[in-house]
Amino acid sequence: MSRTNELRMITRVAQMYHLEGLKQSDISEVLRISQASVSRLLKRAEAEGIVRVSIVAPSGTYPDLESAIREKFGISEVIVADCREDNDDAVFSAIGVAAAHLLEQTLEDGDVIGVSSWSATLQQMLDNIHPIKRVRAERVIQLLGGIGVPSAQIHATQLTTRLAHLINGEPQLLPAPCVTGSPESKRILVSDPHVKATVDQFKRVTTAFVGIGAMAPSQNLIYSGNTFTQAELEELARRGAVGDICLRFYTADGEPLAGEIYERVVGMTLEELQAVPRVIGTAGGKRKTASIAGALRGKLIDVLITDRFTAERLSELT
Structure with missing residues (x-):
């Protein structure tokens, strides 16, 4: 022919x-x-170029930004939420809506969901989830201690219990503060049968939803008393800390910062987090750009949900 x-x-x-x-x-x-x-x-x-495939991205979607971040950091999935303003309220709301949609679409029967307690974006996710009837999660596990002043404790435990109700799972709370006075008091605390029962379940988590924290603690943490002193935070910064996940601080390359402070936290460690099959990090805003980049470089998360302004900053990093 x-x-x-x-x-x-x-x-x-x-x-x-x-x-x-x-x-x-x-x-x-x-x-x-x-x-x-x-x-x-x-x-x-x-x-032969006879058939050419083109994708026309609908308004409000950012496939090029998502692709740029995936390639730059070697992450499996990035979701960039549409956001009109670069401020915390708008950013947290947009990320929360995107996270709720992801959970609704990807939840499977028998999933064991882990959730960090003090994340504003995860609170927004919770507010945007529709009750899921098609599947039933096994349980929702609180990954970071939530005991503090009474009103703050309610915030932390409600996040876990409400999420469990929405996805038909059993809540498993972590009845402890997330920061103790010393490593010794932490070891005593985690030997309590109720605390140990939850910590022992960390290895069964199939999907973890975690906030990514900047060096300056959130207002929720400050109000609850579950944070470190300014002097301790300054010491962490001198050692190269750029952010935290579940109050476990890490460097710009995503390396955990071991030491006395690390050993005072009651919650999932970064080593345990990396053993989870799917870790979804939710964060955005100017002050969190460095902490998000560190989490990406350290392969601490598998999926990033962020806003378009933060995504642009991440894509421009050298």
Whole structure:
């Protein structure tokens, strides 16, 4: 067959499949060629540039930004939420809506969901989840201690219990403060049967939703008393800390900062977090750009949900 006739046949097959909507079996019958030949010719149509695929991104979606961050940091998935303003309220709301949609679409029967207690974006996620009826999670595990002043404690435990109710799972609370006075008091605390029962379940988490913290603690943590002193935070910064996940601080390269402070936290460690099959990090805003980048470089998360302004800053990092 001459080159021109070969190209004509490829073009005809592509036309029938892509424009006329015929199935490969129908094309095979009409043209009297095998279905295997139809499949081969369709692949040739793309290779020859006869068929070209273009994606027109709808307004409010950012596939190029998502792709840029995936390639820069080697992360499996990035979700960039549409956001009109670069301020905390708008950013947290947009990320929360996107996180709720992801959970609703990807939750599977028997999932064990871990959730950090003090994240504003995860609180927004909770406020945007519709009750899920199609599947039933096994349980929702609180990954970071939530005991503090009474009103703050209610905030932390409600996040876990409400999420469990929405996804048909059992809540498993972590009845402890997230920061203790010393490593010794932490070791005593985690030997309590109720605390130990939850900590022992960390290894069963199939998906973890975690906030990514900046060096300056959130207002929720400050109000609850579950944070470190300014002097301790300054010492962490001198040692290279850029942010935290579950109050476990790490460097710009995502390396955990071991030491006395690390050993005072009651919650999932970064080593335990990395053993979770899917870790979804939710964060955005100017002050969190460095902490998000550190989490990405250290492969501490598998999925990032952020806003478009933060995504642009991340894509421009060298």
